[in-house]
Amino acid sequence: MKLLAVLSALSAVAAASDFCPTIFADLTRRQLEHFDSDVPFTIGMGAKHVPVLTLSEDGKTATIVVGNGDEEGGVWHPMKPSGDPDKVHWVTHILVKDQDGNVIVVDPIDPNGFPDNKDYVAGGIPPQIQFDVPSGVTEMTPYEFCNLHGLWVGETVAVPSTTDVLAETRATDATCGPKQWTSGSWESVHADLLRQQAAHYNPNGDAVFTEVDGKKHTPYITLDGAKGRVFVGVEGGSPIHPMIASKDGNVHWVTEIYIVDQDGTIVAMESLDPTDVSEATMEFDLSADMTSGGTTLKAYSYCNIHGLWEGPVVEVPAVEAPAVEDEVSPAEVGLNSASTSSGDLIGAVLSAAAAVAML
Ligand SMILES: [Fe+2]
Ligand SMILES: [Fe+2]
Structure with missing residues (x-):
């Protein structure tokens, strides 16, 4: 039940x-x-x-x-x-x-x-x-x-x-309910949004809008270690972009948010569901590669009414890899390193643990 x-x-x-x-x-x-x-x-x-x-x-x-x-x-x-x-x-x-x-x-x-x-x-x-x-x-x-x-x-x-x-x-x-573009589609989706930008939104060509044109549509990235987040508009302030779902045609929302790295590669994309939400946000994970230094990211947001926008470039801080504990070497536990069957290893580790427990 x-x-x-x-x-x-x-x-x-x-x-x-x-x-x-x-x-x-x-x-x-x-x-x-x-x-x-x-x-x-x-x-x-x-x-x-x-x-x-x-x-x-x-x-x-x-x-x-x-x-x-x-x-x-x-x-x-x-x-x-x-x-x-x-x-x-x-x-x-x-x-x-x-x-x-x-x-x-x-x-x-x-x-x-x-x-x-x-x-x-x-x-x-x-x-x-x-x-x-x-x-x-x-x-x-x-x-x-x-x-x-x-x-x-x-x-x-x-x-x-x-x-x-x-x-x-x-x-x-x-x-x-919402379905996402497969990652193989991302390049074509981006190209088509650039095409729409030139055809319908920006008379000066396919140049995307930036925060100079208005913060309401601009996607801003914040980073916390290996976690990233995008917010469209001024978080905690004004203006922010609306998310208006409708069954009868009066729709206005940020349809996609995506992230591009310093090489122009799209590393994340999400189609947003405007149902019962008031803010356009997206969360994404940073790979170990991205947090090892030298990566910059920027976000794009697409509004169904107002076209394609890009946010400021952010530099990804290098995250230090967690220190690895020194492993106990076979010599330290009195094991002949020339013969290391798994049974030997288990026995050696148990002996080492017993030795530690006696201290
Ligand atoms: Fe066609
Ligand atoms: Fe809009």
């Missing part, structure tokens, strides 16, 4: 997140502002971008692919990872709504996962996801977002009521 209570508490926590409807609301906002359409694009605009949902025979597993590479002359949507803002092009998210309009799936897609599909060729591996159909779901509508070509919708698919997917209950148990 206790386990059931814990599980239902956990699912209540997951269900309480507004992350998925907020992401969907922001993609809808981008569709209107950047692609001049108040609805998602459909197959009439081209099959290459359309998500197609199919069910397994038993109706329990759904697969969504993007494009029509399985048709004569068709192509899957290309997946081109790149650190170059002028080249990066991929299906960034695949999403699903149920029969009631609830967002039940939001998957960030790693553009590196489809190596044969970089050059618009048919064949190859289509951008895709697979998931278990939640109980209570009777209809699903697939969506996808392309970083260059906007939000697209595919055909709604009915979940057969003859399957035992629906046997337990009519209430859906679908939960959709």
Whole structure:
């Protein structure tokens, strides 16, 4: 019973997140502002971008692919990872709504996962996801977002009521919470944010904003040994950046915070959940390499409304390695170092311990 209570508490926590409807609301906002359409694009605009949902025979597993590479002359949507803002092009998210309009799936897609599909060729591996159909779901509508070509919708698919997917209950148990970009995606995500900065936010090019442009959006790093923390805005003061989740489109939050080292390598990234939080923060661990001296870090934050910002560079202080206790040498415990079986060693250590105890 206790386990059931814990599980239902956990699912209540997951269900309480507004992350998925907020992401969907922001993609809808981008569709209107950047692609001049108040609805998602459909197959009439081209099959290459359309998500197609199919069910397994038993109706329990759904697969969504993007494009029509399985048709004569068709192509899957290309997946081109790149650190170059002028080249990066991929299906960034695949999403699903149920029969009631609830967002039940939001998957960030790693553009590196489809190596044969970089050059618009048919064949190859289509951008895709697979998931278990939640109980209570009777209809699903697939969506996808392309970083260059906007939000697209595919055909709604009915979940057969003859399957035992629906046997337990009519209430859906679908939960959709925050999911993180895989580290392989980070370079492409950063390149795409630079691309958006140039296209929509900074008329002077892809230069990111800094605290000179305002502290409210600036990410500040603080360090404590091997622990790092980022706060967007003036911690304990004003201004700080808001975190506004919404199911109906009025969304404004810091979507990502990430850390870049002196070589330009991204060492940490987090997509933030704006549900029930008032501050944009992120914690990260510093590797032993970073704390051995010579490392500098800076943070980036991306606001869905106000673009890409970078904070001041911080120098990571070298952390002294903890002193290692001198080991007891075989000679000290009277052991012949030429013959060191494990039994000998254990015996020697026990003898040494007994000798110490007698002192
Ligand atoms: Fe595209
Ligand atoms: Fe903002």
